[in-house]
Amino acid sequence: MAVLAALELRGLTRRYGERLALADVTLSVAAGQTLAVLGPNGAGKTTLLRLLATLLRPHGGEVSVLGHALPDEGWAVRGRIGLLGHEPLLYRELSARENLAVYAALHGLDGEARAEELLAAVAMERRADEPLRTLSRGMVQRVAVCRALLHDPELLLLDEPRANLDPAASELVEPLIGRASGRTRVIVSHDPAGVLAEADLVLGLVRGRVQVLAGAAELDPAALVELYR
Amino acid sequence: MYGKRLRPLALTTFAALTLTLVLAFFWAPNDANQGFLQKIFYLHVPLAIVTLCGFVYAGLAAIAHLRTRDSRWDMRSYVAIHLSLVFGVAVLVSGSIWAKGSWGVWWDWSEPTLVSFLLVMLLYATYQPLRFAIEDPERQARYASVFAITAGAFVPINFVIVRLSTAYLHPRVLGDISANLPGRFQVVFYLSLVSMALLWITLWRYEMTSKHASAQLRALKRLLAGDEDEALPRRSAVPTLSVGAGGAGSSGVGAAR
Amino acid sequence: MSSTTRTMAAPRTRVVLAALLRKELRVELRSFEAVPAMSLFSVTTFVLFHFALQRNALSGDLASGVLWVTLLFAAMLGINRLFVADAEQGGFDGFLLSPADRSVLLYSKALTLLAYLLVLEVVAVPAFALLLLGSALWPALPGLLVVLALGDLGIVVIGTLVGALAVRTSVRDLLGPMISLPLLVPVLLCAARATSPVLGAVGAGALPLRWLVTLALYDLVFGLITFAVFDFLLED
Structure with missing residues (x-):
């Protein structure tokens, strides 16, 4: 090829x-x-x-x-395309899991397994149910990485x-x-x-x-x- | 492009306006009830019609802008709204004077045309603030067009609804003009309508020419300065025309020669 | 091309809409930025009207005018907040990066605003009946509900459009009401005229059909306009 x-x-x-x-x-x-x-x-x-x-x-x-x-x-x-910029493009009131669920639906994916896999990869699975506004910037950025990669x-x-x-x-x-x-x-x-x-x-x-x-x-x-x- | 034939157009407008005034004052008979005051009708009503047509035209130009993404259509829409706002103030003032003269009050809520006109003016008064509040020129143009389309549709609908809501108290000069007015009134009225439309068109073309010229001037300056050390443009509510200085741009400079 | 063959079916509208509505509900339930303020504002405004008009009970024209002006101003608060989370936290870009149909965003926002208004009215209408209405609420209720439904529809289509128009400007809290209030005058006019006989002092009168039809047509026209131009507010 x-x-x-x-x-x-x-x-x-x-x-x-x-x-x-x-x-x-x-x-x-x-x-x-x-x-x-x-x-x-x-x-x-x-x-x-x-x-x-x-x-x-x-x-x-x-x-x-x-x-x-x-x-x-x-x-x-x-x-x-996955975009990862200065803005995390995530809702501060929602948790990591909830944010990823919204993006999975937007991309027409049943993305729960994929989301868990990614959250585990960035070591965020323990805090994935807390609203993002309670997390540090670095943690939000890790969730943003998951968001950008969710649809592979x-x-x-x-x-x-x-x-x-x-x-x-x-x-x-x-x-x-x-x-x-x-x-x-x-x-x-x-x-x-x-x-x-x-x-x-x-x-x-x-x-x-x-x-x-x-x-x-x-x-x-x-x-x-x-x-x- | 807009400068062409501007002088003959301006002269025609001037002649038409003069003729209208002469005929209105010396040839048309005085109104039986309102007397001399009725002359303001020849100014007020045609001015109002032209203003509203200007707003509707701005909406149509805005549709063309969204379809073609050509900034010249945004400029047409902008200049039309700008002009109609100025005309609209004249309509409100002349209408108020007329109301004071014939009904004894400066403002009459039972006159649906006047009330609808005020609503339209209140809405369009937010056009410039809206533009000014959006920094990105392209988004500004697009949002302004969305506004102009919505407001353009609002103009006729609003008139129908407000009229429905009010009892018919006053002579309907607009609706049944042929039935109400004798021959000479009609002639002067239509002549006045034509002159006001000509005035609007002349001023519109004049402003378009000027906006084009300054866009070209800026483009040439940029070319001469070599595009170096260029400060960001000042925040502005005026549309940005994408004019090339060397005729290379899509909306070339050559058009105005 | 990528070696993996992927089916790029567009996401289903219903799934996306459900996800967006769930998101709106969660954000509002956690931030309480719109609905509580709208409801409280309406009750406070009724109290203000009581003192400003120096009346204990209203009926007819005055009752319907006070009710609708209050609802309209309370709705302004919701319209101003409707798109703020998306504009500030990047939800717009996130949505635009996905293959989802753009109009789903419009539907989700319109339904959200409608939900705001319904909650507002659940609070405001009983409060109005309790504090200011001279006649009994129950006989007037069926007619009032019809007018409220059509009035809400008008507020929703214009509010969604203007909310999206104003949110990415530097003075969105000012521009939102300045643009939407003139556009909502016909809604106010029709709704207030249709409501006043219903709230008559001598018992609920018949619904004036003429105003309901006019209002419904206005809703329809601006619904179509909003649908047609909304996409242009999203792209950059």
Whole structure:
């Protein structure tokens, strides 16, 4: 079987009012590979992630996610994407189990067994019946990992996924969202050193424009320094 | 695009308005009951009709905006509501003067047209605050269009319901105009309606031209500045037009030449 | 393509709707952000009317006006809260990321608001009868229930639309009532006119059919509009 691109962007453009939030982004990520997106604040990293998640529409260019063109075929890729961002996308008044039950229904899954399996994997099964507002941020983030993986997505979109996690929790989620998970991943990060180790491809954005696009192996470290100047 | 033929249009409007005024004051007979005061009718009623048509047009433009996602339709809708709000204030003031003159009160709750008009104005008064309260320009445009469609449908329905609720106390100038008014009244009334519509259209096109020009100017400035060190645009209730400076944009600059 | 072949059947509407309603019920039962405030507000407002009007008992036009204005303002509190948890805690995005049909969100929110209103009226109507109504409630009740049902429907379709419109603005608590109250004037007008003969001083009169039909048509038209434009409030 030929390696098909999981992500294919050609001239992707998105405006924010009259300003360009993303200008002419062209790249391709093969299935199972990891793309690291780096850049200073306001570079368009989160915009790119939300576009790939079908939450924003592209204003120009072509976007193909898992073989489907966005935005027209958004319905076909929703449910195959897992988004894990700054917001946990969970209801604070509901417990972890209740939140996951809502998401299972939204995805048309009978997800109870899957939810228990994931909660156990992030060591949250003991506190899974408490309302999330009583849990620490790190614990909520672990539940959010379960939420993003509940429907076993092929593509993971991660926005600083380990931001609120202590080292122990980071280790817990590693098999789920790390390289070993075998999923195609897009990781937005502010920590170039950390993310380079797990990336195949590195995209450096500055003011919505592609400044660096290279394989992680052949990347010139000086280019990264330049990125944050 | 909107600047074309603006001058002849403006001149026609000016001529029509002048003719309307001359005829209204010197040619149309004085009303038997209301006398000279009735002249305000030639201002008030056509103005009200044009205002409401403007609101309905804004709703239709908003439908086109949601269907095409073309920001120019949002601008059309925005300018239409903006203008109709200004016209609407004139309607309320002239209506109030007329009410004071003929019924002795500044405001009359048993006049359904006036009451419905007030409701419509109260609703549309929230359009600009709504826009201003949404920072993301694209979402602002979309939400504003949803508002304009809902409010546009509200305009006619509201008139029917409020009229149902009120006894018919006052002469219905709108409904059965041909039955009530002698020939000369009718001629001046329709002429006035045409001139007010022309005035609305002229002002609408004028504002569209100006909004387009400033969007192009900003696009050119951006091009010259090389898009570097650009500050975030100020928060605003005005639609953002996606105009390219070099004609490369989808809604090209060349259109206005 | 992924090697696993997965059946990507869209989730069933009824299952999603049930899950969303269960979620709404749980959130409200744990946070008590809407319904208790609405009910308490209505009772307080009746007390205010008693002092403001300096009347111990109302009937006819005045009774129906006081009842409907109070219900409308109490409903505003619910409309303002309706989408807040979803906007602030990311429920909107979570919903949009799923393959579920977008209109299910509208149905769930409309049913939630309807439930808010029903609980409100279970408190407000007896309180009104006790505190302000000059005539007996029982003979008026069947007619009143019909008007309440149609009035609630109008509040639900407009409240759901405006609630979604206002929630992601910087001044949602102001914009919600400012936009929805003018849109609800015809509902108030029809409902108040239909209610006043029912609450007559000399016993319950007949329901004026004309106002009920007008109200039902208004509900229908704005129900269709809300259905048609709601999706545009969700996408970004």
